[in-house]
Amino acid sequence: MVMKQTFSKKTITINCLIALMVAFSFFAMAYFLTDSSLSSVKLSNSFAIGGAMDLVTALLYWISSLGTFDIVSYGLMIFWGYLFRRSYRDKYGTYYDYSQEKKAERTRYKAKRKALLIPYGTIGIVFLIVGLILAFFRF
Numbered sequence: 366m367v368m369k370q371t372f373s374k375k376t377i378t379i380n381c382l383i384a385l386m387v388a389f390s391f392f393a394m395a396y397f398l399t400d401s402s403l404s405s406v407k408l409s410n411s412f413a414i415g416g417a418m419d420l421v422t423a424l425l426y427w428i429s430s431l432g433t434f435d436i437v438s439y440g441l442m443i444f445w446g447y448l449f450r451r452s453y454r455d456k457y458g459t460y461y462d463y464s465q466e467k468k469a470e471r472t473r474y475k476a477k478r479k480a481l482l483i484p485y486g487t488i489g490i491v492f493l494i495v496g497l498i499l500a501f502f503r504f
Contacts, residue, residue, distance in 0.1 A: 379426070382422075383422055383481075386419065386422045405499045405500070405502065406500075408496075409500040410496070412492045412496035412499060413493055413497065415496075416489045416494070416495070416496055419485050419486075419489030420486060420490060420493060422485055423485040423489055424486075426481065427486075430471060432464065432468060432471065436464075439463045
């Protein structure tokens with residue numbers, strides 16, 4: 366039996382934003398390395414900026430997976446419901462109901478979140494450490 370895997374719009378949006386952040390970090394690396402004179406300052410800047418961006422992305426993903434931004438997402442959902450005449454209160458009721466449903470959803474996908482968080486955090490830390498090492502050893 367073949368199981369069809371579907372992704373929600375939120376998952377696709379998060380993955381696209383993470384991919385854009387990684388692409389922008391590599392763009393920053395290429396921007397600092399385009400000059401013909403290669404120095405440790407340029408290497409340090411390129412690795413540190415790329416690593417910091419990946420690390421910040423991983424940290425934001427981690428704190429959002431803890432439910433930090435639930436009240437903002439619920440508020441925006443209610444606001445858009447009032448603006449476009451959709452009733453989300455019928456689906457979730459109160460903020461407490463919404464937060465409990467999101468908490469249950471987060472516990473179901475705990476392993477998937479770790480699988481996304483660990484690579485970005487590890488790459489960010491490694492790039493940041495390489496950037497800091499190159500900042501102290503000039504050539």
